[in-house]
Amino acid sequence: MSSRSVFRPGENCWRVEQADDFSIIVDADDYFGAIRRTMMAAERLIFLVGWDFDAGTTLGHPDVDDGAPRTVGDFIIWLTRQKPELEIKILLWSPALLASWMRLSNLPYLLRWKLHKRISVHLDGRHPLGSSHHQKMLVVDDRTAFCGGIDVTLDRWDTREHLDDNPSRHRPNGRPYGPWHDASSKFTGEAARSLGELCRMRWTRAGGEEIPLAAGLKPREDEHGQGFSFGRVCLAISRTEPAHLDEPRVVEIERLYVDMIMSARKLIYAESQYFASRAIAQALARRLTEPDGPEVILINPLASDNWLGAIAMDTARARLRESLRRHDPRDRFRIYHPVTASGQAIYVHSKLMIIDDEIVRVGSSNINNRSMRFDRECDVAFEARGDDALRRRIAGFRSVLLGEHLGVEAHEVENAMNIAGSAIGGVEALRKRTGLKSLRCYETPNVSDIEKWLADNEILDPEGPEELFEPIERRGLFRRRLRLPGRRGR
Template sequence: MISMDAPSPDTSAGIFWRTELASRAAVIVDADDYFTHLRSAMLKARERIVLVGWDFDARIKFVEHARDGGPDTIGKFISWLVKRTPGLDVHILRWDTGALKTVFHARTLLTIALWIRDPQVHLKLDGHHPIAGSHHQKVVVIDDRLAFCGGIDMTRSRWDTRAHQDNDHHRVDPGGRPYGPWHDATTALEGPVAQALGEMCRLRWQAAGGRPLPPVAHGESCWPDDLVPDFTDAMVGISRTLPPMGDHDAVHEIEALYVELIRRARRWIYAESQYFASRRIAEAIAQRLHEHDGPEIVIINPTTADGWLEPVAMDTARARLVAALRDCDLHNRFRIYHPFTAGGVPIYVHAKITIIDDVILRVGSSNFNNRSLKLDSECDVTFDSAKAAGDDMSRTIAGIRNALLAEHLDSDCAAVEAQLAETGSLIATIEALKGPGRSLQDYALPDLAPVKQWLADTKLLDPEGPDEMFEPLARRTGLLDRLRHGHQAHGKVIHRQNGSTESLP
């Protein structure tokens, strides 16, 4: 499968920036478990905690009725933690533009005022990105010994359990307003891979204007007390997206990784993503759909994008791409599904997971959209069972996928595994286990108004890179042009190493 024998150089042609050992690693699904395990790990920190994220809201509750003696809310907990632990420094780095949403809230201002006076807490806003770009990585590193890397932000409206119950009274924002069910995922990583992520975060801190931070020399284990590892002594690849800036070239490792994962799949591609709007990913999928014996492709998406601008750009682009891909789906192997609660409420999918066969697992901050591949800063981690001894890792990866399907279908892993063994098909398994109440539902193509079609074709709200933000609209390649042109003859496209594509006769 994908070679992870040696670190990849910092180049857009590489798939991994670094490949390092995880002495222990676990996939954590949904923020209820994440916040619990993160708090447990932070309590063990002795020298440094680095919190890097797209958003950070000091008002959110870490837990309900904490039993460790600390406050419930994250902001007060950090202030309490550094007072309790002399010598501990906490560095918080968040996207500068996103900070405008919460920074002027009274309770947030009070917390920031307390932190400014606290020499152990350091807050910085990350503006090291192009115009209209964002800092989108979601990483926490503790004493350079433990890292959390994935898609969960420490902000409002993220907490939920894997049950995704209707009307859960704990699912309220800091102002007391209820919000809908939310599905998300991250990873916990111990060992040299955490040290590498610590280096990445220190470089990001410095790029955002912070003073250089040395590595933590004598950190001890901070593994959460009740977290059972999924993997031990596993090699982990770290992939990034970084737009070109004055101090570095563009890094497109995640885009290269996605294309390679799709190309390498033999039986199944299972993915969860907040968006489906990337032309490059659609091209790679289209090529596999034209193959007689290509893999099944199942993508779990929210019914609609979150926010006020995102639905215009992301939902419209998704509709155009799905329509084109259905034309390519000659063998009925492509599906997009949405999860719903027992009461029929859409569950918002914010998780960013890709599982290839029973072999490769990727979890991170990047989505299937242009911004994640070119414009925003992202960080993903990948496990490859082909590089592990024995079949344990492969069984674990299959189990994680089956557990995700069981969560969405209100079933259990044994039922999913049995159905999959019987049918040999992800799609047939889902169709057999779908039912009323909490389940998955098929994506239905909407009607697209001319303005929305134009927005999708010009990629005005989802550019493929910083240069395209300023390119005349008349010169932009339409969102589906290359997909269509690449399949005019026999529906096959060859991908060149330089990123270009060429139609095969």
């Protein structure tokens, strides 16, 4: 890979800043524990920005016992009692009557927080019709930040074992839910301060007051090394922001996805809740047609967990997958679904991509049109840039992820790939083992005519606010066919 950076501030990222320590945290058991510890270390300011929120969520393991309240609603109030100088700012998406804050579990806390002098809540509905604020960010004292795909809400907690039956995996009413796979990131340094600035931009445009940046605070030593640590990196922060009122559209995330795909040499590995973006499919089609192009492994859930996703996203995935077959003469593209040892589907909610042993990104954006141009998103990414030790860490992290899905250790993944001479060959060899967690190959389902029409015309997955109002005959997954983009330098 070229030593030239893929990141271009102002085009495919907002800015690039140093993270003194960067980690990726896999699954909410570790994530909820990490943010709990970081919030307990806060001194002056906490920003919590989310798409979904439930005050009844246990922050940490369901059996956490550290002297503080378990549920996040009580935990936030407890923090302010322990720390008289601490202020907490909570910014939640507000989709009118569908809002998470209308739940009975949230309403009492909103009232208590409203009366609290150092807890402020804004419900942000400033976006185009049909759009959402999908970012999931937490910034503490402008020194430690989290950015990824995990909301502080129900049905997210799970361990990395993703057991068939975990007695701790249940809702507050005791009702169990299925295994859930997710990911987020944690970082310190100037990159964390930048994410604090982004939170402030969201806060003020939602009607909040101006808040000065915290100064003179350094991360505690025990703040480092949580999750899978990559050490010091230069971190790109990328956004999606829809055009709205006097605010221009920002498509940094889509551009970075495409640029990363076009830079790949051997392997594109991605985990996403959906596969429904025409722009991403076009970039993949271009690479799959090349004689020496990369392999592509995409980890998806078996099916969406909601009716909208089932109608729009699952059907679009089927249509795009079949279209890509025509551009994949060497059979280098696979979609897999993780399942438990007994065959139960593990829901994939993570949003990450790894290019070769060179680039890693994680964030809130899904591989669908909404995340590329219509919803508000935030991703972070870093490059190895010739650092062999960092390249080994990236390769090792990818093997850890595949090992989690396949029920084997990371070194077994690496050995299988080396023996097969390819990533897909290694996965195929390992997934045929019985009695273990595994990956199942995607099979294109039969879809009805109405489902095809909904997917092809992007009724439920628009690229932007203007598409909601353009004529049907000008919309759709295939209105420009799978146009192959020009290839950038590697």
